Amino acid sequence: MLWLLALVPLLAGAVALAGGGRSRLWLGALAVAALLLTLALSIAGAAQGWSGTLAWSGALRLQAALTPLSATVAMLVPAIALPVLAFAAAEERRAGLPRLVALLLAFVGGMELLVVADDLLTLLIGWELVGACSWALIGHDWRDARNPRSGLYAFVTTRFGDLGLFLAAMATYAATGSFAYDGLRGLPEPMLSVIAAGILLSAAAKSGQLPFSPWLFRAMDGPTPVSALLHAATMVAAGAYLLARLQPMLGGAGWFAAAIIAIGLATALAGGVVALLQSHAKKLLAASTSAHFGLMFVAVGAGFPGIAILHLVAHAGFKASLFLAAGLAGARAGSFALYRMRLGRALPAIALLSAVAALALAGIPPLGAAWTKEAVIAAAGERGALLAAGCMVAGGLSAAYAARFLLLAYGPAGDAGPGGRPAIVPCAALGGLAAFSLLLSLLWLPGAREAAARALAAAIPPSGTVELVASLLSVALGVLVGLLLARRYPAIGLEGRSRAAAAWLGLPSLISAGAVRPFERAAGAAAWVDDRILDAGPRGAACLAQGMTRSLALLDRRAVEGSVAVVPAFAAWLALLDRRAVDGGIAGTAAFADWLARLGERLADGLPEGAAAIAGMSGHDARRLQSGMSHHYYTLMAIGAAAMAAALFLEA
């Protein structure tokens, strides 16, 4: 039954594709209905404890089950996808819309599959399906070659991470004889470390953590709903989810927690700086996604996977909303350059709804996202005050770029431009997401918070007043810095050092120079070696064959005189077969042999210099063979026969 969670969106996607020519309304209604059904199924599945098993073979069994943690994410995915898909069906360009809706639905289906997975094989299937969908979605507008190139970049980067999952699955099978998550408990070293490292690699790549973060920038070439979904509830969310899901099993590897925390904190800080300097509205949000997933990594590393999932939920609400808002602003302004926007007067309703999401991003109470971020800091505090301080700085950065984003994108400006009423669906989509963010404010109430913790079976870290005050001060300082930057330096990130820093601190160039180009050069060199060196031996042999065909032609002429030649007879037989059985294509033995000889000549003509030496040698041999003296032939035949006899004798 649990498979339905993945099947419903996948099938709906197929229907959307099959019903291609239908109207926007039809596509939107189909998507909304499918997602509502998925949401209902996930709630029912969690309530009734559904599971699923599909046996491919004795060794390969796909298993699905829900834990409190995965049930939460399984509900979150369709809930967030719902407004995003409605937005897509209403707002995106008509051309290719069925394909876009179908792929977005498949994206949700793949994500649900990896969420309900209870073994590494099922996980890997969903995991890679999501990756493939992201390729197709980022390159959705394929007429511009840049978009599919970005899709390729994203897919190859995340697939590099997928190798970690392959590794983990292989190691799990070798150690336990199955792929089930259950077997991971209490595995001995070094297998546990191999598995943990593989999981961490794939999670970091999927969640845009260092050093894989730049793919999230390239992913911005996709349409707005793709970015919204990819950053909120699917794809990027998969990494943090997986770590949270498997943390209890893999915590035994001593280095595991420290490594997650190191990657997460580094990404949270670096992503914050990049976002603060970024001048492209969607890329600012993309860098902030990396940063916030970095915070979730820290929470998992500190031993509070439930807190990471709560932050994931809060983040999904405001990030989807911000991306849709950025998309509307970009469409309105004609570009995603932040300094050209200031659409507060032109789109007041959207501006208001974005403000809710931006405040959540900034972490300002009483929004729920603020509470989950403080909970992450408290969790970090359990591992040490310094770590908590690092997270506070990341929170401050988040406040700063949130303020800068809101002011630049939806701040008031002199010329309002032609107003016009905003379309109803985008407002409803943003409104729904804002309501979701506001609803999460309940987390500040102790009763609601404990209920959430119980539902997630999660521990809540104790928070100190000092910590809270310090963190809020950092947020306030961040907001000030952000506003200051937006007012004084609206063009920051457009040129000079800030531009270089805004491009992921130069990481993309480093990847290009350190990995992509060396790989391309290696491939070129390998192709050269393959052509020139590995093929030289066979070419030498071909040369020898050429010499042999020449002598065969000679022998064939002699055959008229009655001498016996076994091989030309075979050639004659072949030619006969071809002529008799099929047509009169090749006229006879001599013609066939002559033809072979001519071919041989052409072969020799085409030989590169490197093989010339061999050619010379074999030519020499061939001339020697063609001495025309019969006793030479008899000698050669005798030697050959003796060699064959010797070989047979040895074999026997």
Next chain:
Amino acid sequence: MLTLAIFLPLLGALALVALPGAAEARLRQVAVAAAALPLLLLLAAWWRFDPAGPAFQSVAEAPWVPSLGVAWRVGVDGIALAVALMSAVLFLAAIAWPAETKGRARQYYAWFLFLEGTSLGVFLTLDLLVFYVFFDLSLVGMYFLIGRWGHGDAGRSALKFFVYTLAGSLAILLAILGLVLVTEPLTFDMRRLIASQPLAGLDPRAGLVLLGFVIGFGIKTPLFPLHTWLPPAHVDAPGPASAILAGVLLKMGTYGLIRLPFSMMSETFARHALPLAILAVVSILWGALVAFAQRDLKRRIAYTSVNHMGYAVLGIAAAGAAAGNEAARQLALTGAVVEMVAHGLITGSLFLIAGAFWQRARDYDLQAYGGLARVAPRLAVATILAAFASLGLPGLAGFVAEFQIFAGTFAVYPWLAAIGILGILVTAALFLQMVQQLFFGDLPARWQGFPDLGRVEILVLALLLLLVVAIGVYPAWLLTLVEAGTAAPAGAG
């Protein structure tokens, strides 16, 4: 029944020869019918196949040369039946494909049917000598298909293919003699050879025989560094012949490895499996790396065959060495067989697609294309699906194979498996780059009139790709059959 499956296409070839003056369309109908019959017969054999029954089923025997222990013996286990079924499907697809017959349709289809009969013979026979005869005869059929219906420097490529693989056959012949001559009484019966393991404990001779098999089948597979005959043969072959070359003929190499050295001298094979596994990993990486650098559509696909067959050989080698770990042994071997089936269907499709490009544009240069999704959306969808299958995306056949191979291999050679998976990263990059170059971006003016796939082409590709999806989504129906063949045989291993 299996005998009929071998001889019906051969008879069909003769019938075509006896049909002078028939129109091309009619000839194709006859050929398609003659190619469909063996598929039906094999399906019937599959229907009757009992996975829990004896290893070899549908067995038929007729004495031939009793003094040498040679007889006409046919029969299938799960491995042979799976590969033969795939071959029959692919032959049907390749024959139905609207190819350019250069005004010699009769000969073209006759050679194709001849090749089908001999290829099925390789997979269905249980006699080592008959195996060898069919193995060599298939070369003849392919030689003429490449040489006479190819393009570019077809004659030269065909000759290179013929001479190179014939050299491999000679190594196999010597190895077969070395294996059989110690049996007492003399027999070429594969079942008895598997049961008796004639060379057990006879090193170094067993080692030499194994070397002969590995060289011979390694050339056919092809395994690094014996693969250089493959790219020119593919580039100059007509599309359907390429599809068969990659889909069926290469399988003879891996099938031979499993059927002969792996089964008949398992002890020796296990002892020398590590070098073979290393070669397989080198093939995986080398094939992918060199494919990435190719600017020629067909050469690129051809080199990915080196990569994919490397996966299959890795699975076989790991299974051979996995003594004592029955689960891993079976997983790796099953993966290798599924890889053979999957690669046949997927790469067969890709080569048919490459043939479609040649028929329309006479150009394999990737740089010459772009934006074709505008004018040929169906071709784009088929290519993308086949490309994703080839790069091992879950939900498609290649993943089922590769995942099992790697999971099984890791238990035996963890380092090799860990290095080998890099191959799936490189193939991802090279296939997506290929798709992007062909179909996305701007459409050059000269391809404005590029025709999309025709009706027959769609049908053929739909059949192959549907199977790819069916195996990818729910492979249980195939795995049940294959695992009947890969389960440890009683009294061996």
